[in-house]
Amino acid sequence: MRAIARFLRSGWVIGLLGLCLIALLIWNAGPLFAFAGKQPLASEDSRFIAIILVVALWVAYRVFLYVRAKAVSARVVDAILGRVERPTAGEAPQPAAQEVAALEHNLQRAVDVLKRGKGSRLPGRQYIYQLPWYVLIGPPGSGKTTALTSSQLRFLVTNENGQGRELRGVHGTRDCDWFFTDEAVMLDTAGRYVTQDSREDVDRGAWLGFLKLLKTYRKRRPINGVLVCVSLPDIVTQSEAQSQRESQAIRLRIRELHEQLGIHFPIYLLFTKCDLLAGFTEFFDDLGNDERQQVWGTTFATNADLSDVSGLFGREFKRLEQRINERLVTRLDRERDPRRRALIYGFPQQFASVQLAAERFIRDTFEATRYELPAALRGVYFTSGTQTGTPLDRLTAALSSSFGLGRQQLASFSGHGKSYFVSRLLSDVVFREAGLANSDPNEEKRRRWMHRGVLAAAVLVTALVALAWVNSYFKNRKLIDQFTERAAAVAGQVEQVGVADTGMAAALPALDSALQLTGRDAAGDSVVSAVLQVGLDQRPGLESEATARYRALLRDLLLPRLVLRLEERLRSDASVDEVYAALRTYLMLRGDHFDAPAIVDWVQNDFVAHDLDVVSKADREKLVAHVTNLFERGPVRLPLDLDANVVQQARGKLLGMSLADRVYSQIIDNGALWRDVADFRASDKVGNVFNYVFATEQGGAAGAGVDRRFTFNGYVKFRKHIADTSEQLAGETWVVGEGFGATAGDRLDEVRGAVLRRYLEEYKSRWDGFLMALTIVPMGDDLNKAIDVLQILASDDSPLKKLLIAVERETTLSRADDLVDKGSDAAVGALKKFGDTVGSLLQTPAPVTQGLGGGAWRHPVDEHFVRLNNLVRAAEGGSPGIDGSLALLTELTGYLKSLQGMRGLKMVDEVKSLSDSVVGRLEQHAARQPTHLRSWLEVVDWQVRQLLGGRALAHLNDEWRATVWRDYQRGLSGKYPLSPSSARDATLEDFGDFFGPDGTMDRFFREYLADFVDTSGRVWNVPEKSPIHISREVLVAMQRAAVIREAFFASRDKRPAVSFSLAPITMDIGINEFSLDLDGQTVRFDHSATRPKAVQWPGPRATGTVSMRVSPPKAQGSGGRTIDGPWAWFRLLDDSKVTRRAADQFDITFDIDGRKIEYELRAGSALNPFNLSELERFRCPELL
DSSP states (O other): HHHHHHHTTTTHHHHHHHHHHHHHHHHHGGOOBTTTBOTTSSHHHHHHHHHHHHHHHHHHHHHHHHHHHHHHHHHHHHHHHHOOOOOTTOOOHHHHHHHHHHHHHHHHHHHHHHHTTTGGSSSOOHHHHHHHHEEESTTTTTSHHHHHHHOOBBBBSBTTSBOOOOOTTOOOOTTTTEEEEESOOEEEOOOOHHHOOOOOOHHHHHHHHHHHHHHOOOSSSSSSSEEEEEEHHHHHHHHHHHHHHHHHHHHHHHHHHHHHOOOOEEEEEEOOOOGGTTTTHTTTOOOHHHHHOOOOOEOOTTOOGGHHHHOOOHHHHHHHHHHHHHHHHHHHOOOOOHHHHHHHHHHHHHHHTTTHHHHHHHEEEEEEEEOHHHHHEEEEOOOOOOSSSBBBOHHHHHHHHHHTOOOOOOOOSSSSSBBOOHIIIIIIIGGGGGSOOOOOOHHHHHHHHHHHHHHHHHHHHHHHHHHHHHHHHHHHHHHHHHHHHHHHHHHHHHHOOOSOOOGGGGHHHHHHHHHHHTOOOOSSSSSHHHHTTTOOOOHHHHHHHHHHHHHHHIIIHHHHHHHHHHHHHHOOOOHHHHHHHHHHHHHTTTTTTOOOOHHHHHHHHHHHHHSSTTOHHHHHHHHHHHHHHHTSSSOOSSSOOOOOOOOHHHHHHTSSOHHHHHHHHHHTOGGGGGGSSSEEEHHHHHOTTHHEEEETTTTTOOEEOOOOOGSSHHHHHHHHHHHHHHHHHHTTTTHHHHTHHHHHHHTTTHHHHHHHHHHHHHHHHHHHHHHEEEEEEEOOTTHHHHHHHHHHHTTTTHHHHHHHHHHHHHHOOHHHHHHHHHOOHHHHHHHHHHHHHHHHHHTTOOOTTTTTSOOOOHHHHHHHTHHHTTSSOTTTTTTHHHHHHHHHHHHHHHHHHHTTTTTTTHHHHHHHHHGGGGHHHHHHHHSSSOOOHHHHHHHHHHHHHHHHHHHHHHHHHHHHHIIIIIIIIIIIITTTTTTTTTTBBOOOHHHHHHHTTTTTHHHHHHIIIGGBBBOOSSBOOOOOOOOOOOOOOHHHHHHHHHHHHHOOOOOOOSSSEEEEEEEEEEOOEEEEEEEEEEEEEEEEEEEOOOOEEEEEEEEEOOOOEEEEEEEEETTTSSSSEEESTTHHHHHHHSEEEEEEEEEEEEEEEEEEETEEEEEEEESSEEESSSOOOHEEEEEESOOO
């Protein structure tokens, strides 16, 4: 029964049962599983394949476990045996090599035995790894190997005599011996590993390597215990220093075992060679084989306090001594030989004599200090593996020493030896406690977390599956409810679509909602929701019903509106091109000439042409998608017949449309035809750097390009379809009616020529527009950016040159030279066919191939762009013309770099001389270039001038503020005469320094601005190409300052001076005499005086005083008036009435106490300061 139960619990049987259950589940429940609306296990074939895949995965897993087990076992064996060095040719095989080769065979046989044993119940496990492993340590000659070989254990590898045979390790038999039993693996280490007194570095490295080997191949529990073997006679006869040295060596090895292996393990202390105590053999000679196998020693309790292990041992030793004494009488009674009886009698004393030495050894080896944990000493045992050597008589030796007698030597052992107290010690004590050794905490922690993770994953998966099923149930219920609710909402939207609203967009909300119900729209339920259905998805059935409803809505809502839209276009005053396209689409709906892509293209184009501002782009795309869905299964039955009257009226309109126009429109508007042709994008041809150096009028140049229909590939495709399309449309009697197409067929060559000419004109226009829209990117006032842009433009990989090369390829529609250079008959034939076809269409007299060695015929497009394209074509032995422009740009870049650190007047002087620099040469060079390149170079020239002018203007502003603005603010601002209402007067010196010849204004203008201002006109201005732009306010101020200078400084003196004359005209009758004193110049007027008097301002006294007197004065009046100040005369004029008669003639009326005196003032020039508006309106701006 146990064998049957073991068989049923085996992994293979459980795995096969699991496979059968999974196969039944797949076969019966597979069709119920749905994922993303699909049922992958619906067919029998798919379920059969799924079952085969599961079986294959399980078999692969079992094979993997088997291979891994073999590999792990092989690694362990290799680690034990290693590789044997084979003798080279001419060398005799070494004995060690022969021995290890034999051991390899024996070890493999032992491993096979283990596999066939209990380990086979756990397939895939590491069989040697399962057994407990014990390490034997002790000084050399301590009897470790003897104890094992005489233990009567069942060794799996034996020698010829059937005795246990050890397996020696990789590093030679003197390093480590491996004993395999059916209960444990015993690792007998070399004694030098403990003492390490011969070659310390070598021994220590071998010992630590041995521990590393254990840790590597038994990670969880490297060993199950340690057997410390110590020769009892050695510790008795050793000096205290020798004993301590040996104890410390063993203590250190135990500590290293703890540290290197990371576990806590039991330790068994074996005092070997007890037979060398005098009387041992005689005392135990009566024991049979079973009695000799018993344990002689003490095993401590698992909870014993080991802090005083030597004391604990002493108490247990007394008990052992008592047991020996109890047996002494019986042994003496049975023994008849006097010599043997003497030895038996003395044995208890001999045994008792070793207590102190044993306690000292145990204390020195196993008792812990305050800095370390006590070793887990499980017990102390006394053993004898074989009887050899001469016994030690400690009692007789002590008596002889006391009385001064010579030491008597006991006889050596002879005969066949026996083992005492070893076998059951290993099998019943040591091996039974294999589980006392704990595991590596880190490894155990990892395994615990692994187990927890697996358990948690299993629980989580189970919970998730259960939760998913519950969720799926409620989700499907909710889905059905939502579907019902949304279907009702769609029905409500359909009812809201008014019959009078014939626009296709009116039906869009209802159609969108209906489409979402089908699950075909991205806005519908996602794949994630389908995953959550875990086999219970009800969407396929609901979506099938929704699809049927959606198609019915397309037929009932969208199709009638599409028909009405077509009829609206046919009745409208649209162009004949639009009428033809609409009529053609309208007639396609009947099914005879149905073409779904053509209908969709018409809808898309019509939306763009008529509803661009009414219907958003997103809504247009949705409507086009609905139209596509409407016709995806072919023609749809129309609710009503097409209106014959509308068709007839449309055909009447088409009588005025040429066949060439229809052919052109048909090819150009055929969206499907151009799908495999790419648009020309300058950034694709030039690279990303294109967007850095070029711009358009709208800003960035990222999207700059030409429509795909007007590229070289587009031209080839257009030309290819001219013939077919013209023949098709000439024969489309179903569109235009009977008789129209037949007449056109008689002149198809003319039609094709007209179509091609129209296309080529549009071709030129499109490329001209593209090139004209491009400009050089604005550089602003950033000199570094300007240098970067110019460096890129002029580089070896110049985007300007690459752009022109790309344009040349697209606008050279004749490849005559390229084809001829290929030199093949096929090329020449293709060239002739190409040239003859195009030449005939354009009615060109000479074919392309006429005189291949001479001039070649070119298309109109080639001729239109020939100057531009020649820039990138290298003449024989020369370089392309564009290289000259690039060289100038390179020179300009260097010129700008030289100006990077320039400031102040040097920059102003440099700007003044731009026309003589590379900037001027660039301007002259640009004037000789083709239109498009000229415009780009002129932009570069203009931007450089503006940039440098801006840098110069910054200095001029500083200079303006430091001179003109400062002098104006200090001496003139807010003072008379510039501010007539001000009570403060400007001094004549300040006025002269500012406005006079070589004054502040005059000097600044001549030194800095004269080269940039055009003063020839009535109004001063700055030329458009001037690098420095001065504000209108400054120009006005400069022009007014010039007028003031001419008026006040006609004599070119530093101070203002004005000459004029005063002539009396009339005065009141009550005045006998009037006198005017103008700074020492007196003008008198009585009724008889009429001659004019010459006057100078300022006067000779330079006091600035002006006084008026009348006689006789009025009784209540002052009789006169006096005004002081440098501008007293002009203040008097401001207070008087001045009437202008001419540019240089004024009537002045003085008023004294209400009495009037009138004079005529004649200025020395028409430009004079009297009543000068420029003086009053002069304002000085702070910045240029």
